[in-house]
Amino acid sequence: MAVTNKTIVPQAWHGLCILLIIVPILVNAAVKSCACKYCGDVTYCHQMGHNIVPIGLPARNVKRLHLYGNNIKALYGGDFRDMTRLEMLVLNNNSIRSVDVDAFTGLSKLQSLHLEYNEIEFLAESTLRHLTSIKNLFLDHNRLSTFPGDISYLDRLEKLTLDGNNIKSIFWPSFIQLDQIKSLTLWENPLKCDCNTQELARWFATTSSGRAITSTSSTRVCTSKNNCTSPKIVSVEHVRNDDTLTENVYIVNERAVLHCNVTGSPPPLVVWQTKTAGFVYPYKDGRIAAFPNGTLVVSKLAKTDTGTYVCHAQRTASSDSDMMKTILFVTDGVKPQAIPKRSKVETNVGGKIKLSCDVTGLPKPATLWQFVDGEKSFTAKNVTDERMSIQEDPSTLIITKVSEDDSGEWRCVAWNSQGSAFGSIEVKINVSGLNDVTVIIIGACAGMILLVVVAVVAAIAFTMRKRQRRHRNEAKKNGTMKSTHENHAAVVEWTRENDEKRETNREKKEKGEQLTIKKPKRDTRTKNEQDRTERFELPQPYEHQPDVKGFRL
The missing domain is CATH 2.60.40.10 (Immunoglobulins)
Structure with missing residues (x-):
């Protein structure tokens, strides 16, 4: 089916008419969704009775945000999230008491911050540190009791108002890095008239032109005499968490922490002289950073960091100073x-x-x-x-x-x-068996038992044998003695008879008579009986040869 121009033109007109109707409606809805008087590059939300920072602000486009004159009591982390183009933030004349440490995170382009006429009592460390482009900071007429330490790191700061607070003391080197400061208001603060405040005034009086402490004619001047003392370095220490290396030896990519112990009233300014970064003052972030308490931190150590490090303690007058050296050695791990x-x-x-x-x-x-x-x-x-x-x-x-x-x-x-x-x-x-110690113990015990048994058996055997020998000797002795006496008597009798026969035969021979010889009787016993008789009935041999006259045995 062919489509002609006559059918296309009416459809285009219908679409254009719909857009003309919808666009104003969308724009009107967008305007009505804004929680402020006006939303845009410059957003006005002042004096609207807000208790919190309004939700739904044009975060990516806003450059100036006016929130003064509301009833905001606290600033939370994320209240100004994604406002990366924000240059001015006006929060004065609210009831702000607390400020979250992440409240201003991401505001790297912010140049002016108005927090005056609130009820802020304390600003935690790192609350203002993210404001790297800040030039004007208004903190006057709050309830601050201590000087916000982050201010010392805002090296682009030109104007600072702290008047109308409850600050009693400000460490005199706090403004050492604020090279661009042009106006500073401190009146209506109960500053102590001590060595520190005198040194602060002396430092401002001797700095380069362009810096000034704004004051009024009613400002009290600290002129009282105090027992101020010159700075003195007691020691320089290497702060380590372990004892794996000698005190001043470090490994590549580790972190070295040096601390300079100083005395003096007021506390002196501690400046470190390094090999790779030259003079390092407090309140400056970086790989090599110094802190107002005299600590130096060198991160990601390299072999080129090996060298002499000098701690300088000084006051405003350069002649009133002290110094001490230490050596740092970096090696491969x-x-x-x-x-x-x-x-x-x-x-x-x-x-x-x-x-x-x-x-x-x-x-x-x-x-x-x-x-x-x-x-x-x-x-x-x-x-x-x-x-x-x-x-x-x-x-x-x-x-x-x-x-x-x-x-x-x-x-x-x-x-x-x-x-x-x-x-x-x-x-x-x-799982089964005995361990070596147990085997040794059991073996030793078994050996000892065996030795005892053998000794007892040997003793018993020796005793029995000795007893048997004694009984045998006694029996043998008794039997032998009896046999010896009987045989001796028989021999003596037999000898006497033979002597008598021999004498009789001799007499008969002399008389011519016939000799009478007595024949022995015939033994009618068998051979076994004779052997048995000889074995059991024959007299025992002599233990000693008898002394018999006429015979020789």
């Missing part, structure tokens, strides 16, 4: 190493294990013991198991009364600013 003394430890249930690990590194590494299988970690400060104890140099883990659950991989973990490392030790706990 060494990654840690953790080397176990034994790669495997084995014992039995109920025994004791000792795991040791040699740890090296610069700076000195911190250590912990980790049970990989049990997903547990232990340090010397957080050991909760009564069976465990951790020692240092070398790192040693001692576990008593071990159980089967202690079996697995144990790690000695070491770390420092250069990295981390670990060493593994395999622990094996035998």
Whole structure:
């Protein structure tokens, strides 16, 4: 189907008519949604009875925001979020008592801040530090009791009003970095007339032209004499959190903190002279930063930072000063190493294990013991198991009364600013059997018992044998004596008979008579009976040869 121009033209006119109707409606709705009298680059929300900073402000476009004359009691973090183009913020004549530390975060282009005629009692540190472009700061007629320390860092500040507060003292070097300051009002503050206030007035009087303290004819002049003393440096210290290195040796990329202890009334201004940044005054942020209490912080140390650092303590008069030097040395670090003394430890249930690990590194590494299988970690400060104890140099883990659950991989973990490392030790706990100590004890006890038994048996055997020998000797002695007497008598009788027969035969021979010889009787016993008789009935041999006349045995 062909489309002609006659059909297109009426449709275009209809669309244009709809836009002409809708656009005014949208614009009117947008205007009505603004919570202020007027919303735009310059937004007016003054004297509208707001209790808080209105929600829905044109954050990205507003350059000037007027909120004076309302009933705002507090400023919260995020009240001015995304107002990156804001140059002027007017909050005077409200009832503001508290200001959140993040209330002005992101307002890097803000040049004028009006907080006068409120009820502010205190501004926390870093509340104003974000205002890097601020030129005009109005804090007069509040209830401030202390000088806001962040003001000293606002190096673009040209006008500052602090009159009508309750400030009693202002550290005299507080304005040392405010090179652009042209007007400062301090009247109607109960400033003490002391050495510090006198030095503050002296400093303003001796600074370059263009700076002045705005005053009225009714301003009280501090002229009383005080016991002011000259500045003196007591010591320069390296502030360290550990003792891993010597006092003045640092590792690359670490942070060095030096502190200059000074005395004097009023407290002197402390300026550090460094190798890489020259003279460093307080109230200046950066990699090398000095603080009014005499502390110098050098972050992200490099080898080029090695050198002599001089602490200068001075007052307004350059001749009234003191100085002291210290040396800072920066070196490369060494990654840690953790080397176990034994790669495997084995014992039995109920025994004791000792795991040791040699740890090296610069700076000195911190250590912990980790049970990989049990997903547990232990340090010397957080050991909760009564069976465990951790020692240092070398790192040693001692576990008593071990159980089967202690079996697995144990790690000695070491770390420092250069990295981390670990060493593994395999622990094996035998469920059955006895440990080495128990085996030794049982073996020793068994050996002692065996020795006692052998000694007792030997003593009994010796006693019995001795007793048997004594009884045998007594029996033998009695039997032998009896046999000897009987045999001796028989021999004597037999000898006498033979002598008589021999004498008879001799007499008969002389007379010619026939000799009578008595034949022995025939033994009718068997051979066995004869042997048995000889074995059992024959008299015992003589123990001693008898003295018998006429015979030789």
